[in-house]
């Protein structure tokens with residue numbers, strides 16, 4: 001059996017989530033907008049899921065807008081807010097996911113000016129660059145809660161407070177954070193927050209945008225008034241039920257999951273440090289405390305997701321290494337799943353000031369609930385063997 005270490009790309013469906021979804025795939029096929037008993041059954045299931053997703057991020061259920069994915073949530077946040085405003089400025093961090101940078105670029109076509117907020121060499125938003133962007137009084141600011149490549153967690157409450165001070169609407173992409181660290185919508189200070197089910201052991205094709213109720217938001221999909229008029233289209237009832245079940249499990253098991261991941265990450269990083277030349281990005285001051293209550297957690301802020309480790313190996317071709325690892329039964333990625341295979345260095349690492357050559361030689365290991373210490377040890381052994389093999393080949397070619 002192959003070892004799957006790519007949980008930031010997607011996670012397996014939790015069997016308990018599948019079980020919750022099955023009745024809505026098989027028997028309860030009603031349209032949640034219908035008034036008859038079939039419809040009411042579906043509506044009740046959607047309402048329950050709305051409460052479960054809201055609870056995961058300490059929001060109110062009326063603030064949850066179900067979407068088709070995290071990408072749609074990011075698009076709805078940016079384009080939906082921008083559509084109700086006269087074109088002005090949007091400030092986004094340099095390390096956002098493509099699903100946020102894409103809509104930001106699309107807004108440029110409509111006359112918006114995009115200011116990029118720089119990050120430091122540890123992938124943290126630079127306070128000088130943030131202040132500079134805020135001096136231009138942007139209408140919208142978007143900074144992700146946790147980065148999908150490095151796992152670095154931003155101080156969203158502090159960033160939101162500054163953004164609100166200049167009157168901006170604050171959005172945060174919490175797609176990678178939710179389910180891995182405590183996420184609290186009101187405490188984040190954001191007006192909008194994106195989530196995605198398949199990153200937390202739920203089904204693919206379901207996301208949510210948490211929206212401050214006072215906010216003006218133009219739908220991307222106009223239709224029959226679904227989702228409080230914010231997203232037209234018949235609800236994906238089974239998918240939404242799955243998201244709700246996954247969110248409830250993630251909330252209830254957060255501390256246990258985090259402890260498991262922290263243990264595995266400790267083992268992984270100890271093994272990586274034994275490998276000559278391997279660099280762990282954004283590893284400075286990496287803490288992983290996970291308190292039980294929200295207040296405790298705010299005091300013990302983690303800096304990096306407990307499951308994510310991004311490494312570079314000078315002299316090693318990242319894509320070739322990835323392929324060889326795959327042949328040996330190890331599934332990892334060379335950064336963001338969306339960008340891998342492009343051969344382009346990661347925009348996240350470039351923004352961190354990493355040498356473009358090294359930025360092409362990276363592997364992202366993202367651990368999950370199903371991983372064991374044996375998986376980690378096997379990964380280290382295969383990586384060691386591959387690096388030695390690639391370096392020996394390079395040396396003998398050099399000797400000829």
Ligand code: PLP
Nearest residue numbers: 069070071097099148175176196
């Ligand atoms: N935002 C981040 C940080 C992500 O990592 C991803 C997916 O990798 C997305 C948004 C997009 O989510 P989805 O795959 O549900 O469209």
